[in-house]
Amino acid sequence: MMTRDSKQRRAILEVLKGTNSHPTADWIYEQVRKKIPNISLGTVYRNLKVLKEEGKILELDFAGTVSRFDGNITPHQHFKCEQCGRIFDVDEPLRQRTAERVALKMGVKVFNHLLEFRGLCQHCQPQASPADKQETRL
Amino acid sequence: MMTRDSKQRRAILEVLKGTNSHPTADWIYEQVRKKIPNISLGTVYRNLKVLKEEGKILELDFAGTVSRFDGNITPHQHFKCEQCGRIFDVDEPLRQRTAERVALKMGVKVFNHLLEFRGLCQHCQPQASPADKQETRL
DNA sequence: ATAAATGCAAAACTTTTGCACCCGA
DNA sequence: TCGGGTGCAAAAGTTTTGCATTTAT
DSSP states (O other): OOOOOOHHHHHHHHHHHTOSSOOBHHHHHHHHHTTSTTOOHHHHHHHHHHHHHTTSSEEEOOSTTSOEEESOOSSOEEEEETTTOOEEEEOOOOOHHHHHHHHHHHTOEEEEEEEEEEEEOGGGSOOOOSSSOOOOOO | OOOOOOHHHHHHHHHHHTOSSOOBHHHHHHHHHTTSTTOOHHHHHHHHHHHHHTTSSEEEOOSTTSOEEESOOSSOEEEEETTTOOEEEEOOOOOHHHHHHHHHHHTOEEEEEEEEEEEEOGGGSOOOOSSSOOOOOO
């Protein structure tokens, strides 16, 4: 299948490359709508699929039900806050060595790897310091 | 909220502990139904949520749209085949050191970490050996 | 007794798809 | 022109929820 060009596809990729958040399809849709008001959500999904297959973007599956996408396709790591759900990039390069070892040991081909840390982000940590009382966060 | 006991919850946990696959809610539902035929899917979801909050199971978000659950709550690694979607356990322990370094550097609390490798599993690899012709898998 | 848990069904969401029309190569 | 791309709306699939009833403590 020959993939063709379209302003919709270009706009979607542009949005994704222009953020370091890890947006959902719906968020991307809203952003692109600012430039192309009558774009449809179906088109966004179709293009995300194509872009993913072309290796231009990454689909993350971290956030429970909704998929998130990442314009950064180099192997990298994430931290996910279990409370607020935000996803942060982590600068902690994983050695390529490990991927090779896994490939050899299991007889598989490894294209990519993602490391996910889970916990509580700075914002969501219960602050118990007696001096400066803060708003209580459950 | 005081959590109470129920045979449904016990059965769900039992199913999850008794497999090393990474089943979807629906698969768990079908298994439990063999013992408790009139259990409802809603109950399965509600219990998976409770068990997850109690830290007794893990929710994986690897598989695109559907959530998968894991009865193995020790930090461990997965390999996901991008073709057939199967998820395999990988025996490649990640050093606790790394998690500590991340926690310190980012000011977060790390409860868990998951490493996901992506690629093609043995079964899905294009086999080009000229001697033994195999069924062609796209 | 009382509050949590359940079954059922409806609702809410996310993602996919069929179809007629449009547009890029 | 021709086949891929689009918008629209319907459909499919997963997960959540309201409510009356049951059940564990």
